[in-house]
Amino acid sequence: MAIQPIRLFGDPVLRRRATEVVDFDRELRQLVADLTDTMLEAPGAGLAAPQIGVGLRVFTWNVDGELGHLVNPTLELSEEEQLDLEGCLSLPELTYECRRALSVVARGFDMHGEPVTINGSDLLARAIQHETDHLDGVLFIDRLDEAARKAAMREIRESEWFGLEKPTVKVSPHPTGPFGI
Secondary structure: OOOOOOOOOOOHHHHOOOEOOOOOOHHHHHHHHHHHHHHHHOOOOEEEHHHHOOOEOEEEEEEOOEEEEEEEEEEEEOOOEEEEEEEEOOEEEEEEEEEEEOEEEEEEEOOOOOEEEEEEEHHHHHHHHHHHHHHOOOOHHHHOOHHHHHHHHHHHHHOOOOOOOOOOOOOOOOOOOHHHO
């Protein structure tokens, strides 16, 4: 178990669709442990494998004291929506209101290859959608309206961390919650 550097906006791995997991082995269990440790250290409400440079369809979450992980997720989204602040460990100190489904049914597998179904609403639903987006190469800023996306891009370009050659673990100044997804 080791804390890994979190990849920042601009790293190409964040824009690639992650590959389905086919081997539920010791390496996958180590990846889940590393994701969990890194997420808790940051702290964040979730972390996807691409955020630590691994192109596999795996993510972890920490919402309301509940730790979990999901491998090869598929989502069923509610029609009812929520609008709330969202942030990302790969976009430090950036938060914007983002529209998401209010609830989700997520199906996939645990690290041992056993089928799992997660029913989530509110923050858990937001975290699951956010992390699944990472597995598809989508960032939360892609879901913002045009004006907010332009403002976010301006804020990114002006940030101290943008364009760093070496990825670093960024610790969110915000409590775990929508700010550290």
